Amino acid sequence: MLLIQTNAIADALNSSEWVFPITECFHIAAFAWSIGLIALVDFRLLGLGLKRETASQVAKATAPWTLLGLAVVLLSGPILFLSDPRMYLYNPSFRFKIGALVIAIIFNYTIHRKVALSDSSSAAARVVTGIVSLALWVSVVFGGLFIAFA
Amino acid sequence: MFILSIFQWLQSTDIMTFIRESGLTYPTIMSTHLACIAVFGGMIVITDLRLLGWAFQDRPIADIVNGLRWWKRLGFVVMVTMGFLLFGSKAAEYDPNPYFWTKMTFLALVGVHALIFRPSVYNHPEELDASPVIPTRAKVAAALSLILWTGVLCNGRLIGYYEPPGQKGHVVVTPASN
Numbered sequence: 529m530l531l532i533q534t535n536a537i538a539d540a541l542n543s544s545e546w547v548f549p550i551t552e553c554f555h556i557a558a559f560a561w562s563i564g565l566i567a568l569v570d571f572r573l574l575g576l577g578l579k580r581e582t583a584s585q586v587a588k589a590t591a592p593w594t595l596l597g598l599a600v601v602l603l604s605g606p607i608l609f610l611s612d613p614r615m616y617l618y619n620p621s622f623r624f625k626i627g628a629l630v631i632a633i634i635f636n637y638t639i640h641r642k643v644a645l646s647d648s649s650s651a652a653a654r655v656v657t658g659i660v661s662l663a664l665w666v667s668v669v670f671g672g673l674f675i676a677f678a
Numbered sequence: 679m680f681i682l683s684i685f686q687w688l689q690s691t692d693i694m695t696f697i698r699e700s701g702l703t704y705p706t707i708m709s710t711h712l713a714c715i716a717v718f719g720g721m722i723v724i725t726d727l728r729l730l731g732w733a734f735q736d737r738p739i740a741d742i743v744n745g746l747r748w749w750k751r752l753g754f755v756v757m758v759t760m761g762f763l764l765f766g767s768k769a770a771e772y773d774p775n776p777y778f779w780t781k782m783t784f785l786a787l788v789g790v791h792a793l794i795f796r797p798s799v800y801n802h803p804e805e806l807d808a809s810p811v812i813p814t815r816a817k818v819a820a821a822l823s824l825i826l827w828t829g830v831l832c833n834g835r836l837i838g839y840y841e842p843p844g845q846k847g848h849v850v851v852t853p854a855s856n
Contacts, residue, residue, distance in 0.1 A: 549839050553832040556712075560831065564720015577721075577749055580741040581734075589734045593727060669716060670709040677705040 534613050541611040548611055555604040559672075562597025563665045565590040566636060569644050573658035583654065587644035598633070621678040625671025632664035685769035697767040704767065711760035715831065718753030721746045722827055729799070729820035731812050739816070740803035747800075761834075775840045781833035788826050795819040 541547050571577040572586045581589075609616050616622045643649045643657040688694060697703050727733035728742045765772055772778040792800075799806065799819045806816050 549836060553835050556715075556835055557828055557831055560716040560719035561723055563716040564718070564723060567717045567720050568724055571749070578742065578745040580745060581737055585734075585737065589737070590724065593723070593733060665716070666713050669713045670706075673709045673712055674705055 558600035621674035
């Protein structure tokens with residue numbers, strides 16, 4: 529039953545040759561937008577970039593725009609997925625990407641947020657948080673791209 | 679034909695042949711290109727949002743523009759280098775690809791944008807901060823920047839979808855049929 533339903537959705541998504549590429553453009557633009565804004569906070573935690581602002585100022589200024597970008601990413605992603613669910617589910621790069629994505633989002637809204645918003649965080653905590661965040665999001669991008677090459 | 683012959687020569691060089699024929703190098707360069715787009719894109723986005731008055735309103739425009747200037751240049755150089763390697767390894771296929779040429783046109787327009795708005799906006803952010811309201815030229819620069827970079831990005835992705843008549847491209851990624 530589930531299979532029949534997903535097939536119906538997939539057929540609808542595959543009925544026009546433009547649905548997938550255009551959704552993908554939204555997906556890429558939105559992840560560049562949101563990951564790039566998160567990276568600004570990461571770089572600030574590492575002492576780079578917007579040095580005249582504090583990490584908490586950068587985090588606060590970017591937060592609503594990051595959320596907007598993530599919302600578009602998380603709406604467009606499932607549309608891409610539903611175009612061919614079985615291919616994605618059995619694709620090792622896709623599984624890696626989703627795992628990294630879940631961890632990256634949880635990390636972003638827990639430890640990353642706490643460290644960035646607290647101006648009393650230790651230097652070590654800031655550096656580790658910035659590096660872990662960058663590594664997680666770069667993993668998501670690599671995993672996503674390797675879906676097509678796996 | 680002249681351009682195609684240059685592209686064919688580029689593609690046949692040792693380094694480009696290596697990239698094309700090695701299994702992991704090509705997708706790794708492409709992933710790096712994409713990760714660079716994200717990091718570089720974030721710097722463009724926050725600069726534009728600040729110029730539009732939609733983010734960092736309590737911080738000087740000069741802080742944002744000056745703080746990111748050299749990082750943007752570094753990101754751009756890495757991004758373009760990766761992009762050139764991707765293009766060069768399959769250059770002959772890019773020649774008939776309309777999305778490739780549209781992307782190059784958008785990149786050229788980014789250059790025109792820089793020529794027009796650097797002297798009046800980006801090179802003198804302190805003057806923008808001295809103004810009681812954000813000058814219209816700064817907002818126009820920001821809006822055009824967002825539009826042009828979106829054009830570069832979307833056409834860049836669409837390059838992979840083009841199939842010349844009667845041929846199959848290398849990087850065509852279409853959802854498998856059910």
